[in-house]
Amino acid sequence: MRWTEDLYDYLNNEEDARSCKEINEEACQYTPKNYFLIMLSNTFTKLGDTLSNPKTVLTWVMSYVNAPVYLISFIVPVRESGSMLPQIVIASYIRTKERRKWVYVMGSILQCLSVTAIGLVTLYTTGSKAGWIIMLFLILFSLSRGLCSVASKDVLGKTIPKQKRGKLKGYTASASGILVLLAGLYLMYQSENGADITFYSYTLFFAASMWLIAAIIYAMIREFPGETSGGKNGWKEAMERLNIVRSDKNFRNFIIARSLLLCSALTAPFYVLLAQEILGKEGYLLGLFILVNGLASILSAPIWGRMADVSSKNVMVVSAIIASMLGVIMFFLISYVPFLRNASWLYPTAFFLLGIAHSGVRLGRKTYIVDMAGGNKRTDYVSVSNTIIGLILLVTGGISALASIISTEGVVLVLSLFGILGAYKSYKLPNVE
Template structure:
């Protein structure tokens, strides 16, 4: 069944493409392709239902956690899952079979998100806030290990020219589930929501990682080369030396930094919506629906074309986000009637969602395809650690600028995005068979 569906989704691949993987792994590509899609669908659904920008923020506000603690959860979850990755590299390189590290990370994420629900039911105020922050830290560290390991597993089990579309299909399917979740939340917004409603969402989100861990454990993985001799410090330092010695990798880091505009601009669009339309609860449901539809519509297309040229996908996607941001800046600044239109912001979030999916699928496919073996793990870990640090700095700068003008931040990020489109386009193409 897996083989027939795999060949249908990858039309023209009757004999099977096995570029950049071993002959042993080639025999299990269809099975591993779908197991990773299914596990990704559940983790991405869990991510949406425990999103720090929406659900966790609302939950912490509901339990009267201090505002300064609420402001910590987004940078902790985003950067906390990226910065530590370089320190996990020695652990991964010393293991021949690595899928169990992903499974352990998923189980810890299940416990961390579940703990947030328990905390919200039993604590209030300052205590609840700090306990939730601690749970988010545990989640981020666990996510860091799983994220890094997953890139390595994809590189070992899925051939080049099939990795982008695998990501695209998983995001698209999860988008359908996100759409259902958004519709349910939109329906519930018409009623009085209690703490039980929010904690049930959190408990359901935590369970998705448990299901994903079971599915991922079924992946057929063959041993990787093991690095026993090098010390942890040597391994970490050698990873950072890539920034100096590898121009291709350094250019990718620069491009990826400029691509951050699609991720960083989203909260400011939400702030604009609240300023010019209102803070009605139905907006949360509409934004989640917009995200789900954007994933369903765009991800399979982005994924398929990322397998042909992931750097061009990065360039096109960030260009869409930049043009959108410039349009919104002028709309907010000069067109008073349009900026108060209720339909505008869900449409904007939909377009931004399409662009962000393109950036994510493009850069993930690119970094996996540009390296092989243990070098791939080093590339992913160092790039994520560096980007995590930059994300904290740029996020702090954006927060300062937002005190003056929210639309000004969007314009600034859009200009950086234009530079990112050019830098991405100039990268070498890595999708060669």
């Protein structure tokens, strides 16, 4: 369509001949159409992710059905690491496919079914039984998410040229941020009317439908056959692939940097916990934190995206510094400035700034790894790095236990210091654009 081409050229500042760096001429013809199909599909999945967020909505749901606290503490590590750990084996399967969009479609449908099942459990089951069944479907959700994670990066690399991918991710984050903003406002409004388990169950059903819509849209992408390899034992090939960590110094340093940059994600629940401890567990807080997080994406993602197309490693550096310095400042304000400690505006404001930083960290490292490799090497890089990060997440998943030993703000400080080291390691990485 002509209007998609015109809009694509406008968004990417294409004034003369269209640039198609690192993709073939045949794929270049369909770049505008694929650009917006990927953007739309990812926008819907991001909204679904928000409305089933383990740090907020799923925790609330588990609490409502009286699931054991020890199960609730495993929600975030299981959801995140479960999607990463198997990726090195999943990649062996994906490498055998000439067209990898169908792997993504299958993963999206499975995520839809998983979240629907969790919604049904919350309506009809309670206690330990509900908690264990929810965890079972959360594991299925995570594994399905792993399929989408590996396949999506490979499809992105095959259909969208270099120096356009960062902007695509930025525009997607902005579009989904607007929807998240509306969702946050609605949840705040509903909390005033006394949201119950039925409301949260239907919220999960709505979230599940987002993955179904995303799968339908993604199936329309025009993907041409690409490189394949296969026929080997998946585990054996996976172990062989781990050798790139030893042999590729730049990739090894990227994994170290990415591990340290987990601070922006791991500190988020502690900001929410601080607000609950000091301001109370009012229902409106859930909607407020979702709202400011959405606003952070709307405002920052396009800027991060444009910066990432110039230097994605610099985006990682700047955003990590913001997240880390914010944590250090919050520690000192809460510990030594009593009148600010009780200010109701402090925590949403801090969460907003953290949302801006985390948006940059995610966008920067995702653009960096896609631009760092081509062909099947890209699939290897994504799967190996995600598997290692999944292991690290399981280890650091118990970080919440530190809250019982030191103060919550102390945990924020420790994680922020790791973030400063992550900014330094990111700075030492080579540019790949």
